[in-house]
Amino acid sequence: DTEVTQTPKHLVMGMTNKKSLKCEQHMGHRAMYWYKQKAKKPPELMFVYSYEKLSINESVPSRFSPECPNSSLLNLHLHALQPEDSALYLCASSQGGSGHNEKLFFGSGTQLSVL
């Protein structure tokens, strides 16, 4: 299994809603990532988890809250989002070592619209 699975594929939410994005991989990877991608733009790193601990937070607003319940799962909890947060949210994983040659495996993303 070389897949990273993200659910839901599409999400529409109001600014007062609370929702969660989910990501799952069964490749035994120990590093997992959240990226945000606007249309026709490169992915922007949000968070990195390494061995289930948050290792990088790219100064993301607190209305985005990541969670890594175990080595296979990664969640992104959303609360009080703004319309400008509408984007494609991508989850990725990698083996998790300190090597420079690690490649990222991406899910297909969740297309989020904030109304």
Next chain:
Amino acid sequence: AQSVAQPEDQVNVAEGNPLTVKCTYSVSGNPYLFWYVQYPNRGLQFLLKYITGDNLVKGSYGFEAEFNKSQTSFHLKKPSALVSDSALYFCAVRVPSGGYQKVTFGTGTKLQVIP
């Protein structure tokens, strides 16, 4: 700052012709360079990477990339383009960040292969 640049927003090529998608890098120390491809409404897929060794790197789907240290470039190439190669291509560099590694992407180049 360590980064990659993709000077072309879009590249058009006729089917069967060779294609080149350009990438230049600015990295202190040894560069760890990658190419990813993104099809519409999908996550990114790894194509190839340069870590060390042979300057010509071969990857997935017949793609290859040439690392040129003197020109600080890492251009993606394919001898004969297919219509199915039409997609968004991202050059990326892996950089150290507080003891961890993170991937920074270029702005992307849209490849259009014309039948």
